[in-house]
Amino acid sequence: MTLTDLRDGFRDDDQRQCVQAAVHCRLADDREPQECRYLMRFWWQLSMPYQEVSLEELRLNVGRQKLDALIDLISAIRSSHEEIDAWLAAAEQTFPVIQDRGFSLDSDG
Template sequence: MLFLLLAALETTSHVLSSAVRLLLQHPHQIDLVRRHPELIPDAVEEVLRYDPPIHMISRVAAKDTELRTPNGMLYADLRANSGDVNERGCYCPDVTLTDLNNGFRDDEQRRRVQRVIHDRLADDRDPQECRFLMRFWWQLVMSYQEVSMDELSLNVGTPKLDVIEALISAIRSSHADIDAWITTTQKVFPVIKDRGFSAAQDNES
């Protein structure tokens, strides 16, 4: 019973927060719903379709099947991401970020990239941007969808978004391009020394 209650609470809260966010991003839709309350059930259904509270759907293949990433690597694991499909209307392998964890020379190269993201890009004085950059940090390890390109575009500022897009291109190109990305980014973005917590303490004193 406890699991049922928690599951219902989490999915309901996610739908409500998604509905508020989507309506705020589309003010004309808010006006439409206010003028026509009878459209509220349809609005709820659209939120569930566009940004469902449960994104990951595990399925077992009925027969042996080989699926490969855009750069030819064999998928070790595959899960359907309903949110990604619903937002774009189709599955687009060149847009999803779930193949990135397979693009590194080794774990050491991946850790070097993650250190650059954490130490030089993810500044917690901008909590929203930092949150999505760290979700991308996790995406470099995970085989499932941790963050989408749409979310990064909406929440990360242009200079850092350009750097992230360059990294994605490098990962999908070659290990040498990843090394070049690390060197270039380290030159352009200094290490963030004054983290948000320290800044908050300074403001209080």
């Protein structure tokens, strides 16, 4: 299954940017560099017409809970704008915003 059609499934750029923000701020944790790398490739895939990452690469490199969320998102994108909105609401409930501990340590002193 190719992921090159994802950018065409959003209501508008605002909805796509909200989904990208959720992937970036709630799923991609740089304390898990390999997983983060593939989540950010998926983040990029949401706005690109070419294949940045495959579903198989995601399966191999992303943890089960986050992978399930991505699969749900792909399904929502291919279904309806309302399902994308529902995915966003669920992601906000399920995944807290990731705190950048390196930045906070550096800024504290």
